[in-house]
Amino acid sequence: MKTLTSHFKISAIISAILLVLVSADYSRANQNGVGLGVIIGEPTGPTFKFWTGRSTAIDGALAWSFDRNNELHLQMNYLFHEFGAINVNKGRMPFYYGIGGRLKFHDDNRDDEFGVRVPAGLSYLFANSPVELFFEVVPIVNLAPDTELDFNGGIGIRYYLGK
Numbered sequence: 001m002k003t004l005t006s007h008f009k010i011s012a013i014i015s016a017i018l019l020v021l022v023s024a025d026y027s028r029a030n031q032n033g034v035g036l037g038v039i040i041g042e043p044t045g046p047t048f049k050f051w052t053g054r055s056t057a058i059d060g061a062l063a064w065s066f067d068r069n070n071e072l073h074l075q076m077n078y079l080f081h082e083f084g085a086i087n088v089n090k091g092r093m094p095f096y097y098g099i100g101g102r103l104k105f106h107d108d109n110r111d112d113e114f115g116v117r118v119p120a121g122l123s124y125l126f127a128n129s130p131v132e133l134f135f136e137v138v139p140i141v142n143l144a145p146d147t148e149l150d151f152n153g154g155i156g157i158r159y160y161l162g163k
Contacts, residue, residue, distance in 0.1 A: 033051065033130065033160035033161055033162045034048065034049070034050050034051070034160065034161050034162060035048065035049040035050075035132055035158030035159060035160045035161075036048050036158060036159060036161065037132075037156055037157045037158030037159055038156055038157060039061055039063060039154045039155070039156035040154055040155055040156060041152070041153050041154020041155060041156075042065060042067060042151075042152050042153060042154060043061070043063035043064055043065045043066075043071075043073040043075075043152065043154075044063055044064060044065075044066065044154070045061055045062055045063025045064055045073075046061065046062055046063070047059065047060065047061040047063070047156055047158065048060055048061075048158075049079075049132070049158055055080060055081045055082075055083065055094075056078070056079065056080055056081070057078075057079045057081070058076065058077070058078055058079070059076070059077050059079055060074075060075055060076035060077065060100075061073065061074075061075050062074055063075070065104070070107060071104055071105060071106055071107065072104070072105040073102055073103070073104050073105075073152075074102070074103045074105075075100060075101065075102040075103075075117060075152075076100050076101060077098045077099065077100030077101075077117055077119050078098050078099060078100060079096045079097070079098035079119065080096060080097055080098055081094040081095070081096045081123075082094055082095045082096070086122070088124075090126075090127045091124060091125050091126045091127040092124075092125045092127075093122060093123070093124050093125070094122070094123055094125070095120075095121075095122055096119070096120070096121055096122070096123060096136075097118075097119065097120045097121075098118070098119050099116065099117070099118055100116070100117040100118075100119065101114070101115065101116060101117060102114070102115045102116075102117050102140055102152075111144075111145040112145075113142050113144065113145065114142070114143055114144045115140040115141055115142035115143055115150065116140065116141045116143065117138050117139075117140050117152070118138065118139050118140075118141075119136050119137075119138040120136065120137055120138070121134055121135050121136030121137065122134065122135050122136075123135075130159055130160035130161075131157065131158070131159055131160070132157065132158045132160065133155075133156070133157055134155065134156050134157075134158070135153075135154075135155045135156075136153060136154060137151070137152075137153045138151065138152040138153060139151055140152060
């Protein structure tokens with residue numbers, strides 16, 4: 001029964017993500033592109049970033065924790081970028097921060113977890129290339145099944161389509 005419930009949860013979450021992407025204002029988002037890539041760290045897996053404006057974006061990942069029992073993470077964040085915080089000679093290096101959520105699915109008999117993410121990081125957007133490198137640290141306040149503090153972090157790369 002737990003497996004059926006987990007599959008239903010994953011289907012509901014993927015449907016919600018698709019609804020957000022479909023209902024977003026594509027005319028503004030295409031100014032900066034949609035990035036697809038990978039994040040390596042805790043957790044590790046495919047990631048996306050969808051620009052909603054000049055300094056705001058939605059990012060997320062469907063990733064796995066190799067720390068304990070190969071757990072699946074589904075995470076999504078709303079991000080704000082400060083492009084003037086760090087000046088570089090070529091490209092752009094915004095500091096970013098945001099708020100989001102994480103669902104963590106366990107393979108064993110433990111209850112699945114839900115938490116609030118508060119990501120902070122740096123990204124580097126190359127001047128003449130559709131590539132972004134990023135590094136982030138993410139405190140997470142788990143709200144269910146228990147309240148506790150957790151941390152994630154990683155490095156990653158995304159390739160932007162439509163740029």
